[in-house]
Amino acid sequence: xxxxxxxxxxxxxxxxAQLWPxxxxxxxxxxxxxxxxxxxxxxxxxxxxxxxxxxxxxLSRTTTGSGPVDAQPAAAxxxxxxxxxxxxxxxxxxxLVQVLELxxxxxxxxLLEFKSPGISVAYERRRDRVVAIAGPRYEQxxxxxxxxxxxxxxxxxxxxxxxxxxVLRRLGxxxxxxxxxxxxxxxxxxxxxxxxxxxxxxxxxxxx
Numbered sequence: 001x002x003x004x005x006x007x008x009x010x011x012x013x014x015x016x017a018q019l020w021p022x023x024x025x026x027x028x029x030x031x032x033x034x035x036x037x038x039x040x041x042x043x044x045x046x047x048x049x050x051x052x053x054x055x056x057x058x059l060s061r062t063t064t065g066s067g068p069v070d071a072q073p074a075a076a077x078x079x080x081x082x083x084x085x086x087x088x089x090x091x092x093x094x095x096l097v098q099v100l101e102l103x104x105x106x107x108x109x110x111l112l113e114f115k116s117p118g119i120s121v122a123y124e125r126r127r128d129r130v131v132a133i134a135g136p137r138y139e140q141x142x143x144x145x146x147x148x149x150x151x152x153x154x155x156x157x158x159x160x161x162x163x164x165x166x167v168l169r170r171l172g173x174x175x176x177x178x179x180x181x182x183x184x185x186x187x188x189x190x191x192x193x194x195x196x197x198x199x200x201x202x203x204x205x206x207x208x
Contacts, residue, residue, distance in 0.1 A: 011038035011111060014055060021084030022062060023053045025094050025102060032106045039103070040111040043096055043145055045138045050074035051096040051145050057117060063093060070117060070138070096145065100152040110158040112149075113183065114141060114171075120163035123192035130192040132202065134166040142170045146178075163188075168206045182208040 012034075015027025023041055031039050042055040052074055059065035063080040065072070077093035103110060119135045149155045161181040162168050168180055182203040189199065 009037040009109075011040050012036045013040045015039055015041065018085060020086075021082040021089055021091070023055060023094070024082050024084070024089065024091050025098060026089055026091060027084075028099055028102055032103070032108050036108060038109040038111050040113065041096075041099060042113045042115050043141065044069050044115045044117075045141050045144065046074040046077055047071055048073040049140060049144060051141070051148055052077055053094050053096055053099055055115070057115065064088065069093075096148050097152075100148065100154055103154060104152065108157075110154065111181075112145070112158055112160055114138075114145070114160065114162040114164070114167045116162075116164045116167070120167075121165060121188070123188045123194070125193045130194055130198065130202070132165050134164050137164060137166055137170070142167065142174055146171075146175055165202075165206055168208055172207045176207070180206070180208045182206055 012031035014022035015024060016031050017027070020027035020030055028039050041053050043051050044054055044057070046052050047070055052069065054062065054069055056062060058068055059080065063082055065080040069077065074095055080092045081088045082091050082093070116135050117138055121135055122133045124131050124133060149158060155178065159179045159181050160171050161183050163183045165182065168182055171178065171180055184199045184202065189196065192198070
């Protein structure tokens with residue numbers, strides 16, 4: 001009788017934010033060296049339409065800058081210094097192109113989360129059904145990100161993720177064959193008076 005074993009995959013969230021500045025090239029490089037299966041990162045748009053890798057919509061928590069990320073061009077974001085658990089490092093906000101160049105020589109997979117310029121989604125229960133109220137999207141973030149991925153040749157080992165259902169719908173229109181995942185927080189389940197099983201249906205409805 002054949003015995004099948006299942007192995008858990010190890011993912012470095014934001015590259016390993018408790019060890020190095022989150023979403024930094026240093027974090028991703030170190031995580032790859034440790035042999036993680038996947039790295040997870042977040043993408044937003046800069047003022048000049050570049051896909052940049054940063055979690056927050058504002059700069060003050062993780063960089064030496066301030067104000068909205070999307071108010072600055074990519075070159076200005078690169079000139080900032082990233083902050084982490086052990087202080088600043090001599091790196092700025094990276095572009096997705098830079099991260100993919102780093103990944104290219106490895107076999108590490110990528111979990112790529114699309115951020116929104118506000119609250120991504122709220123869930124409401126209306127009588128016997130749950131309604132997802134999507135927040136705003138960055139115009140062109142999906143298109144620009146898919147173009148960068150296509151140029152890198154790393155699309156096959158990338159999972160596209162978002163909390164915002166409209167982002168996943170747009171990705172489904174642009175790249176229907178691409179692996180997509182709906183992100184749902186515990187707060188969303190509570191907000192909707194839902195069950196974990198309900199979230200599976202939410203994802204299926206979006207083709208994720």
